[in-house]
Amino acid sequence: MKRLLLLVPLLLAGCGTPLTPSRVAPSFREVFVGLYAQQQQLLRREAVGKVDPLAACRRTGTDADGPGEDWVCSVQYVDLGTSSAQVFELQVKPDGCWKATGPPATQPAQLVDPVSSRPRTNPLSEFDGCLDTGW
Amino acid sequence: MTLLRLELLRLRAQPRVRVAFAICLLGPPLLGLVLSAQAGLPRDTLFGRHVKESGLALPLLVLGFAGTWALPLVTSIVAGDIFATEDGHGTWQSLLTRSRTRAEVFTAKLQAAVLASLTLLAVTAGSSLVAGLALAGDQPLTGLSGTQIGAGRATGLVLLSWASELVPLLGFTALAVLLSIATRSSLAGVGGPLLIGLLMQLLSLLGALGSAANALLTTPFAAWHGLVRDDPYYGPLWQGALVSLVWVVGCLVPARRILLARDIT
Numbered sequence: 001m002k003r004l005l006l007l008v009p010l011l012l013a014g015c016g017t018p019l020t021p022s023r024v025a026p027s028f029r030e031v032f033v034g035l036y037a038q039q040q041q042l043l044r045r046e047a048v049g050k051v052d053p054l055a056a057c058r059r060t061g062t063d064a065d066g067p068g069e070d071w072v073c074s075v076q077y078v079d080l081g082t083s084s085a086q087v088f089e090l091q092v093k094p095d096g097c098w099k100a101t102g103p104p105a106t107q108p109a110q111l112v113d114p115v116s117s118r119p120r121t122n123p124l125s126e127f128d129g130c131l132d133t134g135w
Numbered sequence: 136m137t138l139l140r141l142e143l144l145r146l147r148a149q150p151r152v153r154v155a156f157a158i159c160l161l162g163p164p165l166l167g168l169v170l171s172a173q174a175g176l177p178r179d180t181l182f183g184r185h186v187k188e189s190g191l192a193l194p195l196l197v198l199g200f201a202g203t204w205a206l207p208l209v210t211s212i213v214a215g216d217i218f219a220t221e222d223g224h225g226t227w228q229s230l231l232t233r234s235r236t237r238a239e240v241f242t243a244k245l246q247a248a249v250l251a252s253l254t255l256l257a258v259t260a261g262s263s264l265v266a267g268l269a270l271a272g273d274q275p276l277t278g279l280s281g282t283q284i285g286a287g288r289a290t291g292l293v294l295l296s297w298a299s300e301l302v303p304l305l306g307f308t309a310l311a312v313l314l315s316i317a318t319r320s321s322l323a324g325v326g327g328p329l330l331i332g333l334l335m336q337l338l339s340l341l342g343a344l345g346s347a348a349n350a351l352l353t354t355p356f357a358a359w360h361g362l363v364r365d366d367p368y369y370g371p372l373w374q375g376a377l378v379s380l381v382w383v384v385g386c387l388v389p390a391r392r393i394l395l396a397r398d399i400t
Contacts, residue, residue: 016345016346017342017345017346018345018346030280030281031279031280031281032281033281034277034280034281034282034365035277035281037282038277038281038282038283066342066345067342094339094340094341094342094348095339095354095357095360096357096360097181097357097360099178099179121184121188123277126178126184127184127281128181128182128184128279129279129280129281130181130279130360130361132361132368132370132371133346133348133349133371134349134368134370134371134374135346135349135370135374
């Protein structure tokens with residue numbers, strides 16, 4: 001146990017939260033790209049799918065980083081010549097995992113399959129991701 | 136009969152170990168049944184929203200909350216009692232008169248605790264994988280990188296994720312062994328690690344620790360988050376293994392020393 005106690009100051013020295021905008025944004029962007037392709041496939045728009053968006057994340061409260069429910073990520077992309085921008089709300093948990101909720105108007109919970117007219121879950125209405133919180 | 140076999144037989148006869156085994160075996164299928172009967176999804180836990188899309192989501196959902204408290208409980212049920220039970224029944228003398236050294240008894244009991252914990256972990260993993268496949272079939276899984284992972288590869292990742300829990304689990308086994316020997320009380324041996332585990336969870340939930348939370352024994356339970364994706368990252372896994380190793384050594388060395396130095400007459 002003594003050995004462990006000796007480690008504590010060392011660990012605290014390497015402290016500081018890994019949950020910074022510069023690490024949350026790429027994590028969010030990566031999952032968005034994957035799920036956007038999945039969504040376009042659901043909508044039978046296979047020809048599109050892959051986008052190369054810009055993503056930026058920040059906290060709306062007083063803190064600049066760390067876990068919290070006040071994160072927002074904005075994403076901008078061009079698909080078939082049309083430019084779009086959307087803002088997602090993120091809950092970032094201390095373990096590095098986050099849950100994003102899309103703007104309900106552009107990302108409803110359900111989509112309709114254009115061929116079968118069946119309702120399908122919209123992968124971008126709510127989704128999870130995790131980022132590396134290692135040292 | 137070897138000491139190890141004797142210890143394993145004794146564990147198998149204990150009602151609380153049997154109950155733990157039954158919960159590990161039947162819990163995941165029960166959860167699958169409940170999920171299939173209701174319309175809502177457990178969206179607040181990772182992979183909860185995908186349990187009806189892919190059978191490989193349920194074992195990861197179970198893994199998500201098993202790591203937070205169930206696994207420390209499972210291992211302390213077997214390891215927290217295995218030494219203290221001799222104090223409870225006053226049987227140290229008769230155990231040590233059978234021409235076995237204390238070091239041999241320590242090793243055999245430790246091995247029995249590790250084997251039992253490993254068995255319970257494997258049973259839970261297998262049971263939740265089968266339950267998941269029965270619930271939703273072998274559809275591709277949406278991983279944590281937002282891409283679809285084919286069922287074959289995803290099954291491998293699920294099993295690897297469950298295997299990664301073994302590392303911090305052994306840390307808790309060592310903690311339970313230490314408490315069991317040091318306090319000579321089954322209650323402290325079983326309840327202590329659970330309480331410490333919950334405290335660590337609470338500390339990391341508060342989020343004030345920052346990266347120092349990586350030194351907690353509960354953090355490696357989440358190292359699998361880096362695995363279930365297109366381009367896995369293993370950093371947290373190796374760090375978790377190192378942290379767990381420090382905990383194992385830090386607990387087992389004093390535990391062995393206390394037992395060997397004890398005055399048993």
